[in-house]
Amino acid sequence: MKRNIIITGGAGFIGNHVVRLFTNKYSDYHIINVDKLTYAGNLANLKDVENNPNYTFVKADICDLDTILGIFRKYDVDGVIHLAAESHVDRSIKDPFTFAQTNVIGTLSMLQAAKTYWMEQVAEGKKQMSDFRFYHISTDEVYGALEMTNPEGIKSDISDHTVYGKELFREDTKYQPHSPYSASKASSDHFVRAFHDTYGLPTIVTNCSNNYGPYQFPEKLIPLFINNIRHRKPLPVYGNGENVRDWLYVEDHARAIDTIFHNGKTNETYNIGGFNEWKNIYLIKVLIKTVDRILNRPEGADSDLITFVTDRAGHDMRYAIDSTKLKRELGWEPSLQFEEGIEKTVRWYLNNQEWMDTITSGDYQKYYEDMYSNR
Ligand code: NAD
Numbered sequence: 242m243k244r245n246i247i248i249t250g251g252a253g254f255i256g257n258h259v260v261r262l263f264t265n266k267y268s269d270y271h272i273i274n275v276d277k278l279t280y281a282g283n284l285a286n287l288k289d290v291e292n293n294p295n296y297t298f299v300k301a302d303i304c305d306l307d308t309i310l311g312i313f314r315k316y317d318v319d320g321v322i323h324l325a326a327e328s329h330v331d332r333s334i335k336d337p338f339t340f341a342q343t344n345v346i347g348t349l350s351m352l353q354a355a356k357t358y359w360m361e362q363v364a365e366g367k368k369q370m371s372d373f374r375f376y377h378i379s380t381d382e383v384y385g386a387l388e389m390t391n392p393e394g395i396k397s398d399i400s401d402h403t404v405y406g407k408e409l410f411r412e413d414t415k416y417q418p419h420s421p422y423s424a425s426k427a428s429s430d431h432f433v434r435a436f437h438d439t440y441g442l443p444t445i446v447t448n449c450s451n452n453y454g455p456y457q458f459p460e461k462l463i464p465l466f467i468n469n470i471r472h473r474k475p476l477p478v479y480g481n482g483e484n485v486r487d488w489l490y491v492e493d494h495a496r497a498i499d500t501i502f503h504n505g506k507t508n509e510t511y512n513i514g515g516f517n518e519w520k521n522i523y524l525i526k527v528l529i530k531t532v533d534r535i536l537n538r539p540e541g542a543d544s545d546l547i548t549f550v551t552d553r554a555g556h557d558m559r560y561a562i563d564s565t566k567l568k569r570e571l572g573w574e575p576s577l578q579f580e581e582g583i584e585k586t587v588r589w590y591l592n593n594q595e596w597m598d599t600i601t602s603g604d605y606q607k608y609y610e611d612m613y614s615n616r
């Protein structure tokens with residue numbers, strides 16, 4: 242069946258993997274990538290799909306309600322996968338207003354446009370509300386921080402992995418965001434659920450753990466540190482490096498999004514995670530070892546790059562997701578072992594130095610002008 246699907250934030254890190262998966266897998270879908278192209282949006286991430294007949298790029302701000310409603314009407318939109326957001330905690334500490342604007346007002350505008358368009362369609366007898374789907378991508382950071390009750394690590398009850406405390410984030414864990422980023426995402430999640438409860442909009446929310454893999458903007462830990470190790474630049478470890486994150490390979494997240502968009506239940510929340518907790522300092526040592534091995538440097542040659550710096554304000558201690566609901570109900574689980582995922586990721590960044598150079602020099606933003614301004 243022909244379906245017109247908006248993916249917001251498709252030029253960003255996770256978005257480009259979702260756009261690629263959907264355009265390649267569903268030739269009968271029309272994928273409309275709506276992205277403002279902020280500093281984090283890079284159309285060069287989508288070079289391999291930009292000429293696909295079932296793909297359209299629209300440069301637009303999700304906060305601009307009239308424009309978004311126009312896109313719904315023009316493309317007769319059947320579904321939304323909403324990823325566009327400001328996504329970096331450190332930026333949110335410096336500039337919380339931009340996060341409130343994009344993540345809260347932007348999500349609200351997307352919801353309002355969807356509701357307006359779909360209510361019109363229903364009133365005209367053209368569609369039923371149940372045919373629509375608004376899928377909101379969120380983060381585990383809305384749940385706050387878990388305690389590290391077992392700093393040495395213990396074996397998990399539900400997976401083969403080491404955990405640093407028995408408690409994990411579940412779908413019913415209470416929201417307790419700490420950073421301006423997570424507060425803005427929490428607020429957007431509440432708006433999504435409110436639009437279901439108030440107007441009957443068919444919505445789904447997922448809360449995912451830290452993603453890693455190709456095309457991540459090099460302000461986030463993994464790409465930043467791979468690039469610094471390569472160039473033998475200092476690695477700024479916040480605090481004592483003991484903080485724990487649960488890492489998921491980005492293509493596994495994209496697969497989960499595909500599964501949930503098609504088979505998830507309306508008005509449900511699903512947690513998505515890697516069952517893969519790592520203390521930052523251990524992860525950084527793995528990155529150093531992997532880069533050094535691939536570049537034929539003596540093992541441990543770059544360990545002295547580790548530089549402990551002032552901790553991030555309000556730095557959440559530990560994130561860890563329990564995604565058994567998603568496994569039990571929809572059969573999804575992570576497919577890639579962490580060692581394999583890190584190897585692929587490190588090799589990708591080392592082999593794509595040009596991508597990294599254009600990003601770090603700011604040249605990537607010219608791609609839009611060259612590719613699209615004459616179309
Ligand atoms: P990103 O920062 O790499 O990309 C965000 C994209 O949104 C960019 O292409 C940017 O241009 C676009 N954008 C920003 N403001 C916009 C606006 N006003 N209008 C239209 N487009 C706009 O982010 P990401 O890491 O790919 O994260 C995508 C989503 O997934 C976010 O909602 C984030 O909260 C969520 N998430 C991310 C992670 C992670 O580890 N990266 C984990 C869980 C959830």
Ligand code: TYD
Binds near residue numbers: 480484553
């Ligand atoms: P980040 O990639 O920013 O993701 P998030 O804050 O959403 O978890 O950071 C991952 C972890 O790495 C987090 O505990 C903060 C830490 N970190 C550093 O120690 N140094 C850095 O330069 C960065 C960017 C992050």
